[in-house]
Amino acid sequence: MSENLVINPASCHFILICIHHFNFVTYRSFNFLNQILLQFLVHYFFMGKVEGQGESWHGHVTAVTVAPEFRRQQLAKKLMHLLEDISDKIDKAYFVDLFVRASNTPAIKMYEKLGYVIYRRVLRYYSGEEDGLDMRKALSRDVEKKSIIPLKRPVTPDELEYD
Template sequence: MSTTRRFRCDDLLKFNNVNLDVLTETYNMPFYLQYLTTWPEYFLIKESPDGTPMGYIMGKAEGQKELWHGHVTAVTVAPEYRRLGVAKQLMDSLETVSENVYNAFFVDLFVRVSNTLAINMYNAFGYSVYRRVLGYYSGEEDAFDMRKALPRDTDKKSVVPLSHPIMPEDLEW
């Protein structure tokens, strides 16, 4: 039970319960403001009935032609609200926006290769590893670029795995 709504500036003052989690980075203001003012449909927060932030998702749409896609920049859930399907609901919302609002071909995200729990979770949400990006995380760890095709990609071309890993500088975005 929660309320999903667009993230508002004021939430920046209240999202500590989520952001104090060690794996959730607190970025500088321009980062949040950029997402808020550019892709407001893609920046969603979930609140519990008492108004406590449970988690949020940040995303954007980018790419030309068949690479036009929704991107999950960050999705995070406060520890006490895990295992309730919050992340799933947030991801669903982002996919819906990508499909219905932005008419994208697919949704993608990056995840540390060591984060098996998250990878399993994304698998369960229908994402598959498209390619491996070497040294994506400050040169220290590789990332999986995971994708999920949307209905516009009728042949599911976007998710055919790439046979070889790539370097971060080869990323299109």
């Protein structure tokens, strides 16, 4: 099935630009949206955007979901590579980042295989209860890989910068 995945980068770039206007959707809304999409036989869902200023200009993975029966076919990997390519080649971003629950070991391992590193731990990021990991992957514009030098201490959600 994954061999049949055809993604048009031009249309995805448009989606990435449009999604930028939906920054204030809550985690619960994404979970609800994922459930609706899966009920309508959508096999995967991916949302990303480009944001920031200066050396903080980056691609951001907002959400990635693959229906259980379609996992282990490298769909998430292909979607991640697409966002990385668009962020790197079209938007000239410095890095791509994402947040993942600290307890989500399978996702963390997948992201590490894709070249992401843990940049920082965000205490009580998810609903004020569970820590999140901010994972990053440097792109070609960040020649010195400054964007992925891990912070030495955890941060709280109120310390996060939203450019």
